[in-house]
Amino acid sequence: MSRAFGYHAFGGPETHTYFDRPDPRPQEGEVLVRLRAAGVARLDSVLRSGAMSAMNGHLPFPHVMGMEAAGDVLAVGPGVTDLEVGDAVFGFAFSGSGSYAETTVLPTANTARKPEQLPYEWAAAIPVSGTTALDVIDGLGLPAGATVLVNGVGGSTGLVTAQLAQSRGFKVIGTGSDGKRAVAESLGVTFVSYTAGDVAGQVRSWAPDGVDGVVDLVGGDSMRSVAGLVKDPRHLISAVDAAVADLGGQFVARRLDRTGLETVAALMAAGTLDPHITRAYPLDQAADAVAAVDSGHTTGKLVITFPA
Numbered sequence: 001m002s003r004a005f006g007y008h009a010f011g012g013p014e015t016h017t018y019f020d021r022p023d024p025r026p027q028e029g030e031v032l033v034r035l036r037a038a039g040v041a042r043l044d045s046v047l048r049s050g051a052m053s054a055m056n057g058h059l060p061f062p063h064v065m066g067m068e069a070a071g072d073v074l075a076v077g078p079g080v081t082d083l084e085v086g087d088a089v090f091g092f093a094f095s096g097s098g099s100y101a102e103t104t105v106l107p108t109a110n111t112a113r114k115p116e117q118l119p120y121e122w123a124a125a126i127p128v129s130g131t132t133a134l135d136v137i138d139g140l141g142l143p144a145g146a147t148v149l150v151n152g153v154g155g156s157t158g159l160v161t162a163q164l165a166q167s168r169g170f171k172v173i174g175t176g177s178d179g180k181r182a183v184a185e186s187l188g189v190t191f192v193s194y195t196a197g198d199v200a201g202q203v204r205s206w207a208p209d210g211v212d213g214v215v216d217l218v219g220g221d222s223m224r225s226v227a228g229l230v231k232d233p234r235h236l237i238s239a240v241d242a243a244v245a246d247l248g249g250q251f252v253a254r255r256l257d258r259t260g261l262e263t264v265a266a267l268m269a270a271g272t273l274d275p276h277i278t279r280a281y282p283l284d285q286a287a288d289a290v291a292a293v294d295s296g297h298t299t300g301k302l303v304i305t306f307p308a
């Protein structure tokens with residue numbers, strides 16, 4: 001049996017439940033993993049709400065929450081030849097078995113070996129947050145020397161996006177509340193506080209002719225307020241708001257494959273990227289972790305950790 005956290009119906013936090021379930025059986029192309037860390041992502045409670053029931057509406061309740069998993073392979077399913085029992089791995093818990101649980105199954109196509117020196121907590125920050133950073137930066141398609149605005153720089157995707165942008169030779173301006181200034185500036189990001197108002201005007205004080213690229217991680221009015229700063233709207237990309245297309249920009253094209261996972265892991269292992277794990281919770285406090293991320297104002301990445 002495996003202890004798990006999830007929800008017994010679509011809805012809000014009132015649907016949360018801790019429960020036991022039998023270890024899932026790895027099917028063709030899957031591995032059974034003993035979790036060491038799970039990333040907490042905004043998407044997790046969106047799935048709980050039922051807003052994306054095309055993805056999870058067919059699954060029986062209770063659902064286990066979480067999509068980002070890191071742990072050790074306990075068993076391999078039929079046809080699996082590229083991962084072995086005992087491998088330390090991380091990847092997407094796509095198969096409906098979730099990651100806020102002591103064991104889960106992962107599809108090998110969306111799972112990678114964890115570099116030895118990479119902590120499980122860091123690996124658990126890669127599937128959703130880390131590879132989104134890779135996809136938005138690659139999606140911009142800008143050359144070194146470009147100036148890029150990261151709207152929502154202080155969160156789990158924003159801090160990795162800023163560091164990845166810098167590693168590509170971009171100058172980075174980032175937006176956030178006053179509370180994100182210290183961490184952003186510690187990374188060498190030119191910080192613009194939305195608490196102070198007139199975000200676009202503040203950005204123009206640093207970049208009078210506008211910026212070469214905008215990565216939007218907030219959406220809505222916030223996205224619209226910075227969209228006009230980009231010189232060419234094709235270099236406006238959002239990971240949040242499909243209305244970006246109405247502004248001439250693009251919604252991020254997500255690659256969820258092993259190569260993306262490996263690319264980000266290698267950059268973390270080399271010290272180029274730090275996911276800024278700001279808090280780790282035991283599984284029996286998963287509800288607190290979800291509530292914190294649902295606030296929309298956390299710094300860096302929150303994870304759930306499991307004993308070795």
Ligand SMILES: NC(=O)c1ccc[n+]([C@@H]2O[C@H](COP(=O)([O-])OP(=O)(O)OC[C@H]3O[C@@H](n4cnc5c(N)ncnc54)[C@H](OP(=O)(O)O)[C@@H]3O)[C@@H](O)[C@H]2O)c1
Pocket residue numbers: 041042043128129132151152153154155156157158175176177178179180194217218222239240252254293296297298299300
């Ligand atoms: N499409 C995808 O596959 C994909 C993948 C990953 C993430 N996302 C989405 O991208 C968004 C960001 O993800 P995340 O993981 O970074 O979330 P997160 O860790 O919750 O961080 C969000 C950050 O945005 C900041 N923020 C909130 N309002 C802001 C505003 N008006 N201007 C600037 N900053 C603001 C928040 O703190 P402060 O307000 O204190 O600055 C917080 O640090 C989420 O909506 C998530 O669902 C989508």
